[in-house]
Structure formats: structure tokens, C-alpha cells
Amino acid sequence: MQPLSNSIHKVSLLTGLAFFAVCATFATPQGQGGQSNQAGGKNSLSWGNTGNRGPRHVGTSGADVALGDLVIPMPSNLDSFVQDFEAAVRLGKALFWDIQAGSDGMTACATCHYNAGADGRIKNQLAAGADGQFHQFPGEWGPNAQLNAGDFPFTLREDPADEASPLIRSVDDYFVSTGVSNRQFQSVTPGEGQEEGDVLADSIFNVGGINVDRGTARNAPSVINAVFSHRLFWDGRADAIFNGVNPFGPRDPNAFVYQSINGVATPVQVSIDRAALASQAVMPPTNGVEMSYHGKDFVQLGRKLISARPLLHQFVEPTDYHIGFLSAHPERGMAASLTYEDMIKDAFLPEWWESATDIGGHSQMESNFSLFWGLALLSYQSRLVSDQTPFDEFVAGDTTALTPAQKRGMDLFFTIDVGCFTCHVGTEFAGGTYTQLNDPLEGRGGALERMGGVATGQMSSFIIGTTPSFTEPFLDFDPRGKQISVTKPDGQVLMTGDVPGPNDTCESSREAVDLFPGPAYPHKPFHPLFPDPTLVVEMTIKIEGNYLPQGICELELDLHWISSEEANLDAGDYPVIIDGQTVGVVVVPVAMPDGVYDLGYYNLGIRPTEEDLGAGRNGPFGPMSIVKRIQQGDPTVAHLDLQPPHEPVDPNEVTFMNGAFRAPTLRNVALNAPYFHGGSHGTLEQVVQFYARGADFDNSPDLVLDMLGMPLLRDHPNNQKDLIAFLHALTDERVEMRSGIFSAPSLPLKDGHLGNHLAVVDKGNGEAQTIVEEIPATGMDGGLPLPRFIYELDTKVQRLFDGQDTLQEEGLLGCGAMSATTDSERRVGLVLPRKPGTDVIVAVSSSNPSALVLDKTEVIFTPQDWEEAHWITVTGVQDGINDGDQLVTLQIGAAMSGDPAYNGAEIEDVTFTVTDTSSIVDAVFVDASASSGHENGSAQYPFTALASALECAPDGMRVNVLPGVYAVNDLLIRDQSIEIVAANGATLIGNGIGPVITFVGAATSGTVLQGLVITGGGGAAGGLLLTDGAQVELVDCSIENNMGQSSGGILVRNNAILTMSDCSIRNNHGQRGAGIMLEGGTAVLTDCDLRDNTASQAGGGLAAINGASLLIEGCSIRDNIAPNGGGLYLEGVQAVVRTSEITGNQATSQGGGCYMMNSSDLLLEKSLVANNSSSAGAGLWLDGGNVNLLRSTVASNFGAQIHLRNSASLDLETSILWGGPEIAVTRSFAHGVQGSVSHSISDFQTWATGLSLPLNQDPMFSNPGAGDHMVQSGSPAIDSGNPAVGPDPDGSAPDMGSHPFVGN
Secondary structure, X not given: OOOOOOOEEEEEEEEOOEEEEEEEEEOOEOOOOOOOOOOOOOOOOOEOOOOOOOOEOOOOOOOOOOHHHOOOOOOOOHHHOEOOHHHHHHHHHHHHHOHHHOOEOOOOHHHHOOEXXXXXXXXXXXEXXXXXXXXXXXXXXXXXXXXXXXXXXXXXXXXXXXXXXXXXXXXXXXXXXXXXXXEEEEEOOOOOOEOEEEEOOOOOOEEOOEEOOOEOOOOOOOOOOHHHEOOEXXXXXXXXXXXXXXXXHHHOOOOOXXXXXXXXEEEEOOOEOOOHHHHHHOOHHHOOOOOOOEOOOHHHHHHHHOOOXXXXXXXXXXXXXXXXXXXXXXXXXXXXXXXXXXXXXXXXXXXXXXXXXXXXXXXXXXXXXXXXXXXXXXXXXXXXXXXXXXXXXXXXXXOOOOOHHHHHHHHHHOOOOOOHHHOOEOXXXXXXXXXXXXXXXXXXXXXXXXXXXXXXXXXXXXXXXXXXXXXXOOOOOOOOOOEEEEEOOXXXXXXXXXXXXXXXXXXXXXXXXXXXXXXXXXXXXXXXXXXXXXXXXXXXXXXXXXXXXXOEEEEEEEEEEEEOHHHOOOOEEEEEEEOOEEEEEEEEOOOEXXXXXXXXXXXXXXXXXXXXXXXXXXXXXXXXXXXXXXXXXXXXHXXXXXXXXXXXXXXXXXXXXXXXXXXXXXXXXHHOOOEOOOOOEOOXXXXXXXXXXXXXXXXXXXXXXXXXXXXXXXXXXXXXXXXXXXXXXXXXXXXXXXXXXXXXXXXXXXXXEOEOOOOEOEOOOOEEOEEEEEEOOOOOOOOOOOOOHHHHOEOOOEEEOXXXXXXXXXXXXXXXXXXXXXXXXXXXXXXXXOOOOOOEEEEEEEOOOOOEEEOOOXXXXXXXXXXXXXXXXXXXXXXXXXXXXXXXXXXXXXXXXXXXXXXXXXXXXXXXXXXXOOOOOOXXXXXXXXXXXXXXXXXXXXXXXXXXXXXXXXXXXEEEXXXXXXXXXXXXXXXXXXXXXXXXXEEEEOOOOOOOEEEEOHHHOOEEEEEEEEEOOEOOOEOEEEEOOOEEEEEOOEXXXXXXXXXXXXXXXXXXXXXXXXXXXXXXXXXXXXXXXEEOOEEEEEXXXXXXXXXXXXXXXXXXXOOOEEEEEOOEEEOOEEEEOOOEEEEOOEEEEEOOEEEOOEEEEEOOOEEEEOOOEEEEEOOEEEOOEOOEOOOEEEEOOXXXXXXXXXXXXXXXXXXXXXXXXXXXXXXXXXXXXXXXXXXXXOOOEOEEEEOOEEOOOOEOOOOOOOEXXXXXXXXXXXXXXXXXXXXXXXXXXXXXXXOOOOOOOOOOOOOOOOOO
8 A cells, every 4th residue: 555645735925916826735646737648557656746847827717727737625534434546446446337326226337427528318318397297388398308409508598688578488307317217216136237116107307297317406516626626516516535434524423434443343533535426426326216116225235236247248349548458358347257346445444344244134345325426426437537628738839829819708708708717627627626625825725715796895877768768757869979977975976987889870779888996986996816906896888778558668777886895885875866856866885795605506597496406405304505504603614704814704794695506617518419407508609608798697696796797708709709718719529529537437328218308118117128339448548439419419599579469560660760660570580509510591581572571581591500599580561451460370391401300300380460550650649648757759759849749750750649728839740741631620720920830942842731720920921831831731620710911721822732621711810802802823622611701802712823733523602791792812823723612702893702813713613602792793704704513503692603704704604694683794894794504504695796695584483582592393493504514413414503512
């Protein structure tokens, strides 16, 4: 037996501000660091200490030391048990790989640790989560399921870079390692692997009532390099002190082994330090899920295996590094005569196995089998050190060992803004290692660390938005680019800076911008070990811009405040000032102390804390964590407390251990998928995306502060690729090839059961038939690499979709800078789970392109961009028709690729509901009663003033005016085409000083006013003024109670064009054209009512002068008053009045119905002029010009029906001109009336020579005095008109007069 060194050395050197350290040197067998690949025989290695490369600047990481320069931390008293270390290594390797160790004779430690020290199986690897139930998802999920690559990660967001983006899925199940089926142990047969056990019904791990192998609670971490860890298992329950029996070290008072003292097996307690590997090793063999039937103990395992031939059912290569010389090659097993009893006797001192004392029916060797098992596996696993990686070569001086991308990734790894090295420490790239426990930089010497968490110090935030829907109060201005300051309650400036982001878009500034210290900023006290005056208060600010479906562009300003306990700021309200305006306060709480962690154990927010307390939970002997044990006064860990200059842990101090898990080594991490304690992430890309965006769950207060996101990774895909490239540089090729010290026996591997998650094959006893695949043995030269985890999974193309399958037709909501589009877009992403060999092409299409359009017709993945999600944007098409909602399908074709793993892969279609938004988009809304305080013109946030809407709305946009009364003061619309629509009516009331609305310029073409009451106007025009070529259409409007200096209701001049339909113009007052005045220009009136208007000079209803063009159709002009032209006043114009009535108007001078002069021409077609009054020309007054009566009636006016002067002419065609008791025509000339007469009735017979005379017979009106000018049966007017003018509306021959069209 050779001596074991038990020395531990720490050396530190402090020079100025620079720190240098020599890595800790531990007792270890020589060759553990930088071992050769020479196969070892019995006693082939000697003991001793390796040297190291001397002092080296390591900053805070210690990672610029090759792993081969570390000496393995081995138990200081191992030689009290082991007489031949190499024999112990051989025994440990045989036990680790031997499937006879499991109760079913098919399960070894290696079953869960065969692939780079971890488990790479893909079938029947799920365990139910915290709720005890498997989640149900499309595809396979549950016991005996085989997931596909697209099922990872288990928590998936629509945007993997944004922790706030919608969840696609959130699964609390674990991807773990499966062991044995559910049985109650009965007995063992010495030398045989299969044990007797009764099948127990399993309520969870069954398919159709047939039991399948059970899954452990967590994913299996790698055992390679585990020797460097102070404690093991994810939660640290494998104690650093091995008690020879179980994982709980000195805390178990009943843990005894048996030592032969004077030949008598005597129970003793042992304490073997630096032996977490042994503490870990003794748990699975008797665990009722992992390797054993329920109720079996280590003594029974010893009875079974001691007489067994090692590795009886497995091949061992003759060149196996450790046991090749004992191989039975080409047969299975080790040497035929060899038993585990022989191997134990070779490895361990006789005092632990030689006694013949009967111990409860068992031998001393059987009773101490847990001791042998633990120390043998420790010895073997201490050799599994992967120190030949590109990184180690680089650190050793080979600058070409890393690629440029790997070097960039290494820089990122050790950058504080990424922070990987703060948890994965040193050259081990792990947390909670012996090197870390003895870090000379901070002088700890303990297993704890005190630092801030997400709930420590003084944390607060201030959020304010630009909409009342988000915050009250809210900003009424855009803060971007403006100065922001935070002051103390006494007004002193604490920090200051500028609000980030451009102010001309609605986009976000994702990068947080630091605020800078002001005069009142507190600085960290000087510390000799930490002379850098690190800031103790940090404030960052970012701006988020969001287009919301309600019709607003919402800006959200987020000020995040973190201060350490040392800052000790007074609690209170700290004003926030933007652009000189106080906009709110940051509420600073009372300072909370930092918390204490077990070194290397962290809550990452992968799943909610309450689902698995991890290192924060209790075991059979109390808390798992060191810090809680110290707080409870556990003397076995007192030496692990914080050391000066740090204060020791107080019993009442805050701890952050709930939901915390050990930070495993990152060496060979590329080979160790799936990742994290729950196996929830399938690729390094997914892992890095998770760290980049930050925690998926707010596990305050235990969440580690680093998990708030990593700025240099978030939204930086190239940095993420570089970091992943560096992680690949931590792979030891020997591990992947299973060569050298990583050579291994063959392994019959259980890989699920025949069938699937829906049905399995019963092997006849209520248990499912198992699938077994044998992994070949390897020797010194290794073998083919085992398939990497992600490549074993089905490579289905994954569809990313958050389920929001309703969207709107596209269009603008509101107007201006704060407008928004409708919620008209959705994104569907496609992701490949692994790198394809060739391009992967997926065709996409819309089932109805008139309702839903896509931004692409195909998605193409290349081997260069495969890890990025490829998005299809679908947009609802605005058809402008109120046609209801539409169901449309995004059709996703099968993948096409030269890579057979992807070719033909099918992806599920997505069906969307496209909501009809025709009535609310591309329009601005105005509501006088709105009181939100925010206005952007959308239906939800309308303007309260019409002027605001018109100022905002672009050309061609519709302004929807909601019911109400709106004060409109001299509103000017210049060269703007706009629709102002009040579908349910609204009133625009002027101030009596100027026109309510003035329209200027030909660019107003297309302008429409609809449903409005326009009243209270004054100035030149009263209600509306159209000038300089303006073109305006009025629909269903009422122009009333206006009083203008010229026109009262509407003034049209300077070539403007007015079109009106279904409008009312009444009770207006003006000089000329009290209802409407045309000074040139054009007016077209359809189905309008001009009544009760009063002009002081001319044209009570309407006046047109200066060459204006006028068309009146289907209108009623009645009860208007003026000195001349009570109804109409026409001066030098061309006018057509069709199917209209001019009745009841009054002129105090001439032309009760219509006054014409200066060669005006009037076509009066199918119209009635009746019951008007004046002193002369009560119906029509013509001063020159011409009136053409076509199928019209002029009668019953109070005074002469028509007065002609200055050679005015009159045409009668199929009309009635009847004076009755009044004179039909008066004239100011002696000659006969010029014009024409055809198929008409008139009691005026004095026409120019040569003209036919009209029929002078009573037309027999029904009740002309009451305004009824229908004719009675027998009237000479019936069917007597000119056939050339066409039939009447009823299809009969034309009647004379207007009564078939109006007047009834």
C-alpha cells in the first residue's frame, strides 16, 4: 500500500490592484491531470502530487489554468480503507458498468451515465411534474413516449429572445432517466443479477394499465469531472463526508460499517472527507426508482454480487484502459475465475472484509458492501477527468487551438455582462467545486457566498406610459431624447441621463441605457480587497413602443432601480423629472439585506420555485443546504461558514436556497443534452437563448440576480453563436470517442418499451416488454461517437404559434404620431431542432388570398441559419366591405430536403378568423362627450374637437363624428380632401362671427359632409363657404339657423363646386341667397329641402349669379322669402330644375317662385311652380333669357304666373301654364310671346305669329288652393302629352303637366 498525501495548499499574491493566485493543489494520484492514454495494469500508476504552472492572473474566474494543472481532490484518509488504488479503480469501473447491479438484472449506474457521463436515451424518459400528471399535447407525451426535437424547450415563447413574449407552451414535466419498474423486493440469488420481486400497480408509469420503467425526479448530470465538486446531486444532498453507508454523511447517527478488530467485526462510524462521489454512488443502487425494487438494502446487493462474475453479460475490450487485461475477450465478462469478492479483496484492506463474524446472518463483506461500492466508484470516477480539450490546449499556450469564433465566445463567457463565469467557475467550469471553496481572491475558505438577489438591496421601478390605459397619471408628450433625472426627496440630483429611442417612430429601444451619477450619488466604501469604487446604485431606463389593437401607439418608459444594501438610501419618494417636468416618483423601499447562498447553487427561474425546492428542501436529517445547516448549528459544517473579511452567517439571515440547483460543469456540455435539472432544453442554442432573455419565471426572492437577462446576448444572435462555439471547445475528444480513460465495456441499454405512449406489449406479468440495444465496448482507440441527443430525436419541423388565431382586416386606427394599425398581423414560426444536411424548403399559401395574405410563399432553412426561427407573417386584407368575418387557413406544405431526416416532414396548418373592420379603419373618430384624456382619433380614443381631427387626418380619410354638439369656430379646410360623416347625426355650431366651415382650393375634391347639422354661422357665408375651386359634397345634412352678411346658409364662389343630396337648408338669413348663394361655380342639389330662408335682397331659397351652373333635382323649395326671387334668384346663369317643387315662396317685389335676369336660362322639367306670391310674376319673373317648361306645371301662384320682359321667351312642352283666377302671363312688351308651344294647356293665348296655341281647357286640378295639383279624371291633360317625351312612370301615354312626377 502506498501513502496518500492529505495536503491542501492555498497561495495568494497581492500586488497593487492586481490579484494573482496559484490554483489549489489537492492530494491525488499522479497522472490525474494530463493523463496519457496508456492502458493500465495492476499497480501501473504511482501516487504523488502533480505540479502546476506557477502563479497566474486569474481575475475572478481562475479559468486560465488548464484542468490538467489541477490535482484531484481525494480523501485524505482513503489509505485507511484502500490498499491498492488501481484495484479500487478497476472494481469501481466494473460495478459502475455492470447491469447485474440492478434489481432487474438490466440496470447499471452507467445506464443513466453512459453517454459522456450522462443519459442520452430518448424513449420513456418523461416523469410527471409537480402536479403528478403528465401534460397532454398533440403527438406523443407521457409514459413510453418518444418526444421529437420540436418538443424542446418545455417552456417555449413566441420570441425566444423576449421573456415577456407570449408563451407557446409551459410544461412542468421532466425529461429524466428511467430505471426499473415498480416492484416490491422479495429476495436475491447469490451470483445472479435478476432479483425476485412482486409487481405493484403503478398509477403514473403505466400505459393502458401495463407498468413501464419508472422515471427519476431529475435529469442525470454527467459524472465526468464530478470529482472536483464539493457536494453532488442537483440539490447537493450527497455530502462531502462519506459515512460509508448513505449520502448524508455525519448527520446520520446510525450509519455504521464493520471493522475487523482482533478478528471481530465491530461496528464503527467512519468519516471520509472529499468523498461526495462516494456519497452519491451509494444512493441509486437501493433507490426504488433508479436501480432497485422497493425494500432492498445494500447488504442484499452485496450478497447478490460478491459471488458474481463481473460484467458477466457484457463485452470488455482487451485494450480497455482500466480492466482490459482482465477481459474474457472474445467472450462476455471479465476473467472466468474472477468474482467481485476477489476484486474487493484486492482493493480494500483486510480489516474491512476478513472477519468471519456473523452479522445478522450476513458476512462482514456483505455488511460493508456500501463502503466498498462508494469508495470503488469514487476511485473510478476520480479518473474521469476530461483535461484534453481545445480550451486546455489554448491555455497551455497553443493560440491556434481555438477558432476566432471560439475566442470571441470565450471573451463573452468571461464578460460580466454575460456572466457565465460567475456560476460556472474556474477551469472546472462548475459551481461548488473545491477550487471555488478555497478561492484566495475573496478570502472565503467557506462553502457559502453572500450576494444580492432580485429582492435584496433597494429595488424599485418606475413605469409610465403615454396612454391612460396603462398608467395614471400618464405622459402627454413623447419623452424620447429628453433629459431625465431622479432626485432625492430633498431635491439633490441622484442620477441623470437621456431617455433612449428615436422620437419619430413607435418602435422600442430594447437596449437599457444607464443613468449617470449626480452630485448626491452615494459611493461604495473603500475595501482593501475590492479597491474598485463599484457603483452601489444602478438605474437603467428603456423605452418600449407598442401598437395596440385599440388604436394607439403606446409608449412605455421603464426605469429600473437596483441599489446594494451598502447604499442605505433613505426610503421614500424620489421624484422623476423629464424635460423639466416632474412626472412621478420612484418609491424606494427600506433597504433589504443581501442573501446567503450555498456556493454554486442558484435559482435560475426555469420553472416556478414551488414545483421543486431543490437545495432548499429538507432531507431525512434536516436541510440539504450548507447555509441552513449552519444556521441550525450543525457542527459538521461549521468550518464551511464565511470567513473574514466576511461576516459569518447569522441564524436569522436571509437565505436564497429555495429552487436552487447546482451549477454543473460545462466541460463536454455539447455532449450532455438535454440540459438543466429537468432536462427541459434540448440544444445549446435553446440554453443560450434562455440565459439571454432571462428567467422564464419570477422566482423572487430566490432568483439569482444574473437571471434578469444578459445584454450582450439578448438580440445579438452572432454573440450567441460565438458563445456556443466556445462551449464546443470544452469537449474532450476522448469523451466523445470513448477512448483512453473513457473506454468502456459494452452496455445492454434499456431504451423504452415495445409500442408507444398509447399501447405497449405486456410480457405476461403486467409489465411492458423492454427494448434493449447494446452499445459496443471500446478500448484505448475508442469507437464511433454515440449519437448526440438531439440527433436521435425525430427531426420534425416545429411550428411556433401562440394560438391567437383571430386577427383583423388591416387598416389605420386613428391618425398622427399616436395612431396605430389594426391588429391585422399574426406570425407563425417554423424551427428546425437540429442542423440539416441540406436546405429544407417548406411551401406556404393562403386558402383565400382576398382575405388573408402572406409575406412569403416558402420558407427556406439553410445549414447556416437553421437555428433561427423563420417567421411567416399573415395579414388580414381590408376589402372595405362590411361582409362579416372570414375563416382562412395558412396552408403549410410538407418539408422538402435532401436531408432524409427532414424530407416529407409534415407541419400542421393554422386556421385564422379574419375579423371585418371596414367600419372602423382608415377613419378618424370625434366624440364631444369623450373624457379619456387621451386622443388619437381611433374609435376607442376619439378626438373631442373636429378641428383636432381635421388637423390630424390625412387626405382621403373619413372623420366619423359621433352624436353631440361641437363648437366649431371658423374652421378652415384648405386643399384637403376629407369625409366628415355623422352616421347618427351631430351638430356643428359656429360662433356667429364667421362661417362654420370654410373650404378652399381644388384639392378639396372628394370632400364629403354627411349627417351633420350646421348652425350658428356668421360672417360672409354663415354656414359654409366654398371658394377658390373647392369641391364639396353634402349628404343628409341640415344647414339651419345661420346668418351671413351675403349668404346665410352656403356661399359658393370662385369656381367652387357644391353637390348636395338629401339635405335640408332652412331658417337661414342673408342678403342674397339666404339658403344658398352661388357667385359663379357650380351647384348640384338632389332630393333637398330649401325652406323658411329669408334674404334681405334676393333669393330667399337660393341665388345664383355670375355665370354659375345650377342643377336642382328632386328638391322642394318652399316658404322662403326675399324682395326678389322668394324661392330662386338667377342672374346670368344656366339652370336646370327637374322633378322639383317651388311652392309657397314669397317675394315682396317680383318673382315669388323664381326671379331671372341678365339672359339666364332655366329648364323647368317635371316640376311644379305653385302657390308662390309676389306683386308681379308670382310664379316666375323673367327679365330676358328663356324658360323652358317640359312636362311641368306653373299654376295657382298669387299674382301673374309668369311675367316676361326684355324679350324673354317661353317654351311649353307637355306642360300646364294655368292662371285660373289669376293672369297666366303678363309682359312688358306688346308683341306675342316668343318661344314654342307643343302639347300643352294654358289659358294664355297671345303667342308670336306662327306658333301653335296651347289647349285652353281647365286642367281640372284636384285642389289647387291647398297645393294639390293632381288632375281629376276626365282632365284634358291626361294622356295628351307629346309621345316623343316618353311615357309616364306608370307606362301610360304622357300627361301634360308635372303631376305624374311631383305635386301629389
